[in-house]
Amino acid sequence: MNKNIDNLYKIAKKEERLIIGLMSGTSMDGLDVALCKFRGSGGETEVEVVAFETVSFEDAIKDEIRKIFAKTTIDFQQLCVLNPWIGNLHGQIVNDCLKKWQILSEKVDLIASHGQTVFHAPKILHKLEKFPNATLQIGDGDHIAVKTGIITFSDFRQKHCAAGGEGAPLAVYGDYLIFSKKGENRILLNMGGIANFTYLAGNLDANEVFATDTGPGNTIIDAYVKKHFGLAYDEDAKIASQGKINQELLKALKRDVFFGKPFPKTTGPELFNLEYLINAQDQSHTTELSHEAILATLCRFSAETIAEAIGFLKRESFSIYGSGGGVHNPLIMNYLRELLPNFIFKKTDELGISGDAKEAVLFATLANEAVAGGETNFGSRKGVPSVSMGKISFPE
Template sequence: MNKYIAKLREISGKPERLILGLMSGTSLDGLDISLCKVSGTGRSIDIEVIHFTTIEYDTELREKLFAIQSNDKTDTRLLTYLHSELGDLYGGWILNSLDDWGVNTGDVDLIASHGQTVYHAPAETGGSLNATFQIVDGDHIAQSTGIITISDFRQKHTAVGGEGAPLAGIFDEMIFQSESENRMLLNLGGIANFTWLPSKNNGGKIITGDTGPANTLINEAMKKYFERPYDEGGKVAAKGTVHSELVRYVLLEPYFRKPFPKTTGQEDFRLTYIEELMEGHQIKLTPEDLVTSLTAITSQSISRAADEVVGDQDFECYVSGGGVHNKTLMDDLQKRLSQAEFKSFDELGIPADAKEAAMMAFFANELVAGEGFPIPEITDEKIHLGKISLPF
């Protein structure tokens, strides 16, 4: 028997596993690494983030990824090269992080890598089936670290008829649903997604989906006009004035009229699209006013989604993702979601910045040790997400 198959069998039977979750979102800011202590499975699971770090992408890598992300035509040589290069790069970052934390690689049971999304294509965008594509080769990560690696979590979701996103609804329901408290878990990455978790006593329907852009348009504008990767603290947005007509035109787009659940990506929301809209309506803005207006598009699309799904119900709102550090965005959201009480995501037991990387650890744990889970409205059969890469 392959020694790593035997090791995988041993890992699956352990009462507690040490899993390293990796997440890099569409905002292209960097790699989140969460070292998680995981016990149990399914609704009985317990996840503790014991170490966390974010390694920022440098300008050169960010530009390479931007060149291949969400484009109908791309450089296949660069795409292929980055698939392998990022695997080796991640491996080095992982080893350095473990060394900084004083953790031996032999003590880590699994690596769970989300990968870098290159294209997201629900069937309604013109294909005959749902498809999504992430790069960062799991074999390269496993080979460079010597640790069994799980990757490609979104593919089984599409294979059984789902759109491959957002996966957060499965994780959120398993981990964070409350007996008595209505909750909205909002993630502000490149694209904003949420999970509506009515309390178990409420008996309402759990709904998850993408509301539209979060940081992606803001980041593009910051890169183009300010030569910065993002609007730190929302300071640029705080200086400008919202152009209400531009916001209105964007929110008239068909995606915002579709019912939940639904998913989207940067394929639908690029700065070029905003610029074409501005040209068509003869709108001229200063860079500050553009960033302010893009921030308003994010907050207003989220509040509209909340109105549609939640109505006038009171709820607790827990926010994760890079957008949580944008004070201008968060202040506007709190004004618009007046029925919500905003709370620190850390109160749920997982740091806000570490949430999505910890989610990858959850899915890897379920693949190796759990019974799987159904995907509501798609299949009642219990499925597992992820593919296994063995070292050597």
């Protein structure tokens, strides 16, 4: 037997596995690194976050990614060279974190790397009849494995697309395995660049799990603040809180056909970007609005589309556990509480895992399931194929 296969077999048989989850979202703020200890798999999965850190990206790194990010026309050479460059960058960040945490790489069983999304193109967006759902994440897993000396799982979203999904949201799988609770209907709401949620039924039936994107979370807000104020984000919604919602602009923002498409569905900054905002302003004759009014309206736009998507479930009560940058935006959170007055809002921190670490932990969970589980049946519904995800890269 090849020694790499033999090593992977031994990892799968272990009672405990130490797995590093890596996540870099569409905001490109940095790389989330979560060192997780796993026991069991499937419905018996137990996870403990041993260490966690978000390593911020310098502007020079973000600038290189932005040259191809969410663009239909790019320099193909830039895409080609970025793939290994990002892989090496992520690998070095892992090495640096392990050194800081005083943990030898030999003690880590696996790395689960989401990669950096550069383009998301489900059929609902590309509208090209003969082509399937598609998505692209870069940060080559082989480079991470060689750089760290650790077996690496990567490129998770391709299997989801191959099995008929849209490549997102993938949080549904880890959400079910880690966060389901008998007797409590839960929504795990993630408000990153794009907002999405997972519904977990209190009867623990995997066939009832439901997940969908709802529309923008912070992506247009962050892009607007960067362009007009030179800031990465509107901290505590200080700027937006000074503005007044413009109803005409809000109506125009919500007019896109995406919001009329059936659930589940996915989207990305390929649609929801500054150009989208400019078009909505032109349609609503609101090009002279103040920055504060525009940001207030964008916050309301995110909140209303999230609330309306949750309303689609037609359930009377949930506990909603939030994560992602949006939970730190008090204006969005206040709007959500107003729009969903019968729901209890909490943070995933109350479930034992930091909301900031959640996405990285969920990809570590996918890798754990790939080696030690894979028997959970999510049924045959659109958007949640019962598949094992992640391509394997050996360090040797």
